[in-house]
Amino acid sequence: MTDWYEAGQRHVWLPYTQMQTARAPLEVISATGTRLRLADGRELIDGVSSWWSTVHGYRHPHIERAVKRQLETLPHVMLGGLAHEQAYVLARRLAEMLPGDLEHVFFSDSGSVAVEVAMKMAAQYWVNRGRRRMKFLCFRGGYHGDTFATMSVCDPDEGMHSLFKGALLEQLVVDLPRNPEDEAALGRLLERHASDLAGIVIEPLVQGAGGMVFHDPFTLQALRRLADEHDLLLIFDEIFVGLGRLGDAMFACEIAGVDPDIVTLSKALTGGTLPLAATVASKRIYEGFLSDKAQSALMHGPTYMGNALGCAAANASLDLFASEPRLAQARAISEQLLRQLAPAKSLPGVVDVRVRGAIGVIQLDRAAPAEELSAACIAQGIWLRPFRDILYTTPPLVSGEDDVRAIADAMVSAVREWSIRSFS
Known part of the structure; x- marks a missing residue:
C-alpha cells in the first residue's frame, strides 16, 4: 500500500459506493493505451473506458x-x-x-x-x-x-x-x-x-x-x-x-x-x-x-x-x-463482441446477451453480484464494473482484437462461474 493511499483512504468518499462494506479500491499509478498499471505491479485492461470516456485510450500523444x-x-x-x-x-x-x-x-x-x-x-x-x-x-x-x-x-x-x-x-x-x-x-x-x-x-x-x-x-x-x-x-x-x-x-x-x-x-x-x-x-x-x-x-x-x-x-x-478510423474500430469491436459473448447465452441465469456498437452486455436474471463478478474479471487481468443485473463492457475504441478477446473471455468465464455456483 502506497503512502498516499494509506493516508488518504479514510478521507475519500467514493461514488456509488457503500463505504462500510465495499472492497478497497485498486491503486492505479499510471495508464497507457488500454491498460491500467496498479501499485502492486499488475496491469489490467480497462474494459469500461473509465466510464465510457477514454475512447482513444489513455495518454494519446496528440x-x-x-x-x-x-x-x-x-x-x-x-x-x-x-x-x-x-x-x-x-x-x-x-x-x-x-x-x-x-x-x-x-x-x-x-x-x-x-x-x-x-x-x-x-x-x-x-x-x-x-x-x-x-x-x-x-x-x-x-x-x-x-x-x-x-x-x-x-x-x-x-x-x-x-x-x-x-x-x-x-x-x-x-x-x-x-x-x-x-x-x-x-x-x-x-x-x-x-x-x-x-x-x-x-x-x-x-x-x-x-x-x-x-x-x-x-x-x-x-x-x-x-x-x-x-x-x-x-x-x-x-x-x-x-x-x-x-x-x-x-x-x-x-x-x-x-x-x-x-x-x-x-x-x-x-x-x-x-x-x-x-x-x-x-x-x-x-x-x-x-x-x-x-x-x-x-x-x-x-x-x-x-x-x-x-x-x-x-x-x-x-x-x-x-x-484515425474510430468508427471502423467501433464496428470491428461490435462484430467481435457478438461472436465472443455468444457462449454466455446458454448459461443458466443469463436472460440476454446483446451488443450494439462498442457496447457488450450479459444480462442476468437477478441483481448482479457485482463484487464477485468484478473480482473474477480482475483475476483474469480485466477491469469491469458490473451494476444492476448486467456485466457489460464499453472498451476504448482503440482496443485491438486481443484486448477485446480477453475482455469477452473474462466476462463469459466470470458469468459461467457464477452460474455454476448459483444453479448447481
Missing part, C-alpha cells in the same frame, strides 16, 4: 501535446465577457459536425450539468414566449445524471435515485414507444398533458446507466413526430453514445435520421482527459433567448465553462476522430 501547449499559454479564463481560441474553435467544429441547425454551443464541466442546462433552456424557452411549461416527458429505464433536476428525469422506481422519489421535480414518466401502437397511445397521453410539458428527454438508441437497454431508430422518429405534433422540444442526451460509441456514425441522432432541438455531449468529448461538456441548441432555441430584455437571457454560467485546457483536449480528440 491530446497530451495539445493540453501541454495550452497549459503554457492559457490554462483557463472566464467566458463571461472574455473569449479564447480553443472554445470558439471547438464550438464551430461541433456545429459543423452535428446534423441540422444544431449550431449554438453552451459549455459546462460535466454531463449532469449539461443536461441541467438543456432542461433549463427548454423551460425558459417557453417562459420567454409567455408560456409556463416546466415539466418533461421522460422514460422508464432512463438515466441523465445525479444533480437534482437530472435525477427527476431518471427512472423514478428502478434507478439509482429512488430514495428521492416524491422530493424531486414531478415529471411525466412513460415506457419507450417501440411500435406504432405505442406511438398512438403516447400521442393520446400527450393530448392531455402537452400544455404542461417543456419537452422530451431521452438517451438515443441506448439507455446507459439504466441497464444498457437498446431501442430502434423508430422510437426516436416517433418522438420527433410527437414533439412536432404537440409543440414540444426534443432533447437527446448523447453523453454516453455520442462521438462514435455506436460505430455507424458519430452521433445517435445521425443514425436515427432525427434532428433534436437540443443535444448534450460529454465523456468522449475530451477523450477522457479533462472534464468538459456541451449543450448544443438549434437556431430556433437560441433565437428564443434573443431580446432587449436582460431577463430573457440564459442565466447560467459554470466557473470553468469552456475551460481552455478541456477545449484543447476536445479539439485534439476531434482531430483523432477525423484522422
